[in-house]
Amino acid sequence: MTALSALIHRDIRIAxxxxxxxxxxxxxFLTVVVLMPFAVGPDLALLSRLGPAILWLGALLASLLTLxxxxxxxxxxxxxxxxxxxxxxxxxxxxxxxxxxxxxxxLPLIVATPVLGLLLNLDMVATGAVALTLLAGTPALTFTxxxxxxxxxxxxxxxxxxxxxxxxxxIPVLIFGVAASQAAxxxxxxxxxxxxxxxxLSLVSLVIxxxxxxxxxxxxxx
Amino acid sequence: xxLSGRGVTCVRGGREVxxxxxxxxxxxxxxxxxxxxxxxxxxxLRLIAGLLVPAGGSIALAGGDAELTLPEQCHYLxxxxxxxxxxxxxxxxxxxxxxxxxxxxxxxxNLAAVGLDHATHLPAAFLSAGQRRRLSLARLLTVRRxxxxxxxxxxxxxxxxxxxxxxxxRDHLSRGGLIIAATHAPLGIESRELRIGGAA
Numbered sequence: 001m002t003a004l005s006a007l008i009h010r011d012i013r014i015a016x017x018x019x020x021x022x023x024x025x026x027x028x029f030l031t032v033v034v035l036m037p038f039a040v041g042p043d044l045a046l047l048s049r050l051g052p053a054i055l056w057l058g059a060l061l062a063s064l065l066t067l068x069x070x071x072x073x074x075x076x077x078x079x080x081x082x083x084x085x086x087x088x089x090x091x092x093x094x095x096x097x098x099x100x101x102x103x104x105x106x107l108p109l110i111v112a113t114p115v116l117g118l119l120l121n122l123d124m125v126a127t128g129a130v131a132l133t134l135l136a137g138t139p140a141l142t143f144t145x146x147x148x149x150x151x152x153x154x155x156x157x158x159x160x161x162x163x164x165x166x167x168x169x170x171i172p173v174l175i176f177g178v179a180a181s182q183a184a185x186x187x188x189x190x191x192x193x194x195x196x197x198x199x200x201l202s203l204v205s206l207v208i209x210x211x212x213x214x215x216x217x218x219x220x221x222x
Numbered sequence: 223x224x225l226s227g228r229g230v231t232c233v234r235g236g237r238e239v240x241x242x243x244x245x246x247x248x249x250x251x252x253x254x255x256x257x258x259x260x261x262x263x264x265x266x267l268r269l270i271a272g273l274l275v276p277a278g279g280s281i282a283l284a285g286g287d288a289e290l291t292l293p294e295q296c297h298y299l300x301x302x303x304x305x306x307x308x309x310x311x312x313x314x315x316x317x318x319x320x321x322x323x324x325x326x327x328x329x330x331x332n333l334a335a336v337g338l339d340h341a342t343h344l345p346a347a348f349l350s351a352g353q354r355r356r357l358s359l360a361r362l363l364t365v366r367r368x369x370x371x372x373x374x375x376x377x378x379x380x381x382x383x384x385x386x387x388x389x390x391x392r393d394h395l396s397r398g399g400l401i402i403a404a405t406h407a408p409l410g411i412e413s414r415e416l417r418i419g420g421a422a
Contacts, residue, residue, distance in 0.1 A: 006320035010309070017308045078302030081273055085293040086322055221273050 003088040004096040011100035015066075025062040025105040026112050032058035033116040044121045051120035052130045052181035058116075059109045059134055060170055063141045066105045068162040070097060070149035071217065080153070080217070090217060095210040098146045106138040122185075129184030129191070133198060137177040140202040143209030144169040150213035154220025173201050223249040223285035223368060225270070225292075225400060231278035232265045239265050241278065245416050249285075249368075252391065252401040252413035261419025263404035264300070267371045270402065271298040286368060296369040301377075303358045307347030311338055314346050315360055322365040332363040337386065351378035359387060362394075370394060372403040376410070384410055 016023075036054045037047055074080040074097075083093050110131055117127030148166035155161065180194035224246060231241040239262035247253040255263045268274040270281055272293035283292045305314050315329045333339045336356040341349070349357065355378045362370060370391075376384050388410035391401055395411070403409055 003321045003323055006317055010306070010313075010317045010321075013313070014306055014308045073306075076302070077306070078300050078304040079306075081271070081298060081300060081302075082304050082318070082322070084273060085271055085296065085298060087290070087294050088321070088323075221275075 007096045008100040012104045015104035025066050026108045028065050029058045029062040029109050048121040051122045053178045055130050056177050067145040067149050071153045075153045090214040091210045094213040098142050102142040110134045126185040130181045133177045133180045137173050137198045140173045140205040143205035146209045147212045150216040154216050225283050227281045229279035230276050232262055233277040240418050247400045249398045250395045253416050254409050254413040255404045255416045257419040264373050267373055271296050296371050297362045297367045298371045300373045303354045305346045310343050312342045318361045319364045327364050329364050332360045336360045368399045370401045
């Protein structure tokens, strides 16, 4: 097994075993989406209009919930020292950790979307569109969030700081994710343009995120 | 193989911890770094491991693998054991063997060498402090690296554990490895002393 696949396997195993990854994220997602119809009221047309935005907001917040421990646990138990000293470039190790986080915490949100779409009166096409935009956009949330997670380790602050750092970076992803979903459901804009921008945001974050996170971790060595 | 430092200066949090430190350690040699609390013993090990950047001077390994950096040829055993409570003893060791790469030896055999073969499938969360340290020592045996950087290595080990560890260190030195250990107590093996920061 290569170093990177070992790291991915380990992080997924810990996330599933401890319940701090997939379970908590999906439960939070479920809670937000289930509560929303009670807050909005029994207006089915309004619910289906707000549905994509509610699902995207739920996914964004659920993703943030579990991201702040991405590097903190490894820092606290000394693993980060050994990862830094290893033959694997720290940038690749960061990318592997983010991928593992997305597989354990991001992918389950997408899998849960069709079920939650029913609660928001979304039809098959609308649910499919939201799931597709989440599939394209949640990697951007994870890989930009990773920068905040690395800064939280460097600055010895987690929680609120993480949210303050990451939320502004997540806003374009949210805008284009919801825009692409709405375009697919109601039009009149084409689905392609916002969806392409969403994919571009994910690709850019896949490249920049690991380098920025590794630079932050190296700078913060103590 | 020889590890040497010339005029090494360490500054942390704006405070000069030590300056102008010279040291050498050759293959088969153990260097016991001694000094009072806060004198910079741990900082010196972290400088060698590349986890801190020296404010001055240089540290170099002559005669090692030219394709690898100094940190890549070191094992660092710090105060924290780098273990995941949710993973079993075998899973923790197997992960580090896969991740660190290089020449790899049988994990189960090495768990037996540190007296943990009975706890292979036990989650690390249920290990005592001494057992956690033993598991960390098994990492040093499973992935071989020539330089061992040990920070208070016998902390939490009982008398039998300290004897076992002494044997492991002697074996490592006999294979041509070198050890630099920050310690307040005798290492339990023949070693040269490097005192930093005045009297302990």
